Amino acid sequence: MGDSMDRRDFLIMAGAAASSTLVHSPGVLAAEQTVHAAEPPDKRLVEDLVAANRVLADQGILDAYGAVSVRHSRVANRFLLSRSLAAELVTAADILEYDFAGEPVNPAGRVSTPERYIHSEIYKVRPDVQCIIHCHTPSLIPFGVTKVPLRPLYHMSYFIAQGVPVYEIRDAGGMTDTFVRDPKLAKALAQVLGDKPAVLQRGHGAVIVGDSMIAAVGRSVYLDINARLQTEAMALGGAVTYLDPEEARKRDSPNVYDRAWELWKRKVTVN
Amino acid sequence: MGDSMDRRDFLIMAGAAASSTLVHSPGVLAAEQTVHAAEPPDKRLVEDLVAANRVLADQGILDAYGAVSVRHSRVANRFLLSRSLAAELVTAADILEYDFAGEPVNPAGRVSTPERYIHSEIYKVRPDVQCIIHCHTPSLIPFGVTKVPLRPLYHMSYFIAQGVPVYEIRDAGGMTDTFVRDPKLAKALAQVLGDKPAVLQRGHGAVIVGDSMIAAVGRSVYLDINARLQTEAMALGGAVTYLDPEEARKRDSPNVYDRAWELWKRKVTVN
Amino acid sequence: MGDSMDRRDFLIMAGAAASSTLVHSPGVLAAEQTVHAAEPPDKRLVEDLVAANRVLADQGILDAYGAVSVRHSRVANRFLLSRSLAAELVTAADILEYDFAGEPVNPAGRVSTPERYIHSEIYKVRPDVQCIIHCHTPSLIPFGVTKVPLRPLYHMSYFIAQGVPVYEIRDAGGMTDTFVRDPKLAKALAQVLGDKPAVLQRGHGAVIVGDSMIAAVGRSVYLDINARLQTEAMALGGAVTYLDPEEARKRDSPNVYDRAWELWKRKVTVN
């Protein structure tokens, strides 16, 4: 498998056009079908992704739009993402596998979201990222359309100290419908994101990443909470004491949102 | 049918008074009864209108008051609207057919809302409009009673770029109870609306229109969200970057709210 | 039972020396006992009062505290009020009858709220009032502790145009726990209320009255909504256009909240 992956990576990175009749989108080789058939994603990973969809809907991060993806557990240059469907309605049957060109490996008639390139372009350049969430959470919008930067004032939102830049789509694409609909716009978004935990999209939404599904989901929830708290704190007037960068660094830990994930998952399964 | 419709249209447009004993309201001819009996509205249209009522209640757009109507699928100068009843309680049995004079064709004892002329007067002058919502959504009220115009800062609310004027009922009717209770006040409202997607009513509520039921419902929801986000963004202080008119134009598409409608409808039927 | 009740009433009444063994409070005649025995409150009235309790809890007007009373349907100087209990939990068995001294006619061990004198003192001087609500609705508190008067900007809240004064309990009682715990403080509150539809209590809550149960409940809900909308409209900056007093007068009608009551009642019974 190693060889075929190396070759596939090369082709994808170079944006090579495939010539095989089995290829169903540019840059995806017939060989991948074999990989896919041979190594379906871990069943547990699919279950967790379905849970993440429902948690994000239940926590008010995703509404009818937006999506959460996770890197494939067995094939590093693949990721799992639901077909175009509101997160609250997603089941295992709606989860598709995508390659790094942002195309579905086996769509079987299921429609993909036009925003899937956000995921492929970020996974490509962020090997640390295992999960990506694209959302339109209302509380974040004001910070994308003003010059007020999001800053961390709540310990659970410590990761904001790393910076949450704003992506102005007009810089990369001129006048658009504000959707990141192609690899070029997505690549520009990934560049603005850089090595940060999240990026706001002016007038549109945000993208949050994490080195695990729980990290990305937790960051989404606490980015939302921090946005609301910052709005309130600023309304009180006077200076606001934000977390010191060192405090934020010390708060960082791999399992910081585990206890929340346990609760959030229960809320969407037991109830 | 063509001939009788032409004649009926003429009479309605001219505001002609009928003399037949079968007429149960000014401007409605006996001939219409025949049309009505022969061509009941598409059953699916009634089901969708009931769903729209429940969706609008569930999404917080309609409370105990307000209403949603849809143009008749077979008779262009008729529309469907529930009897005076909170949207959350509406069933198919509550849906009445109205003519362009704003009168129910077959009320059978069911009481009509006094605000029905809003619907008849707009359908008359806006052949593109297939669905009309009159609501009292709280978030919209502040923008009707101040000089702050609603402006689009969220991609799903792009249609606001076309402009959302404010109807000052005193300009047309002097001192009233703020209700558009007759064709004259409704005609003035339709004029202020013009070719826009929505109009605010000072101290009262708003009217939102669309070229489909999904368009009007979607606009109602995202008008509400934009109002709240604009309030928050302005509170942060400094300049707000609104959508560029060209961005808004590019965002416009026939199926822009389809995915949301699918979710919203499921929420009021499955749950 | 009568004898023991007389004695208990006697003791309860602050050690007052009753002159008649049948009189159980000043201003209430022995004849009333007969009336009471002969004419229990209309069963439907009790059911409606229970519904009002649940509606007010469901609509967020009453929380664990506060109460709604209704004038007795057969004895004008009596009223019905639940024992001290959160509105959401009230059933018919919790409804007590009170006289105009603010004392329960037949408590049977059930504990009365210390704020019952608010009700008795207002019913005494406001023959037009049939229903009284004492609440601690959060949205109203800021308007009681600042110099910003509540003003109507929403058509359903038209009654605010009559004025909503603020009761400063220190004017009548000096330093207290802010509770209207005796007839003297309640009388002063009734005086500040005057002929208005509602009065705010600084740092405490509000009292809303109506000439019917539906009127008082509707006013409570729309006083709350107006308070929130006024806060938002003022935050937008610039002048606010409030309802013209004549518009408010024209909006006034006996059945203005009937359709809302129908919905609200269904929400607490069917659901």
Added chain:
Amino acid sequence: MGDSMDRRDFLIMAGAAASSTLVHSPGVLAAEQTVHAAEPPDKRLVEDLVAANRVLADQGILDAYGAVSVRHSRVANRFLLSRSLAAELVTAADILEYDFAGEPVNPAGRVSTPERYIHSEIYKVRPDVQCIIHCHTPSLIPFGVTKVPLRPLYHMSYFIAQGVPVYEIRDAGGMTDTFVRDPKLAKALAQVLGDKPAVLQRGHGAVIVGDSMIAAVGRSVYLDINARLQTEAMALGGAVTYLDPEEARKRDSPNVYDRAWELWKRKVTVN
């Protein structure tokens, strides 16, 4: 029992290190195991603590994090606290007994929260305190990161008149992750709390205490409400009339939140 308790108290207060092999944490003696075995906490107390966990989750005070503890009913220098678990999920099986060193007497594999020292250090120096809540309630955060002090403007929040200081963890611990993770930081927190009903933790949350479980739970709920109302009242502009200290003193009474507790408990058990 008296003798052994006296001795245990002495050892704990002195921070004596135990030498017995049966000791499973510093300051806990083998003898305590006997006490524990002989005097399990009142079953009713455990039930109430489980109810308090669920009430605090239902009322929005505790989310996935934070905790409520209660002093042991039979052993004054012990307290009960759930294992590290979201309050909403806590059952009787999750309740552990802790000593005044902040260590679990019989963890049996159950993981303790690192913030347990907050509880032990406060119980040590506040013999009046029977219940402690550590929460991250969003509304309180802005008052911890600005110079705006929480002040009482609502009668149910009267206890705020005693003062709600802010704990700046950097004063005691320099750069940390903002968690009170050891007895030293907890001792400093207890000192800032002093004899007050609550203390805010800058950028983190708050600690609320009470002389009964109902008092602490009630204070938590009304601290939250007051924070939101104060934000709103200040936004209206102009001076705010806060409760007079004497009014607050007069409002104080042992059973001030009993009626609310009855409702809150019903909401998490019946529903």
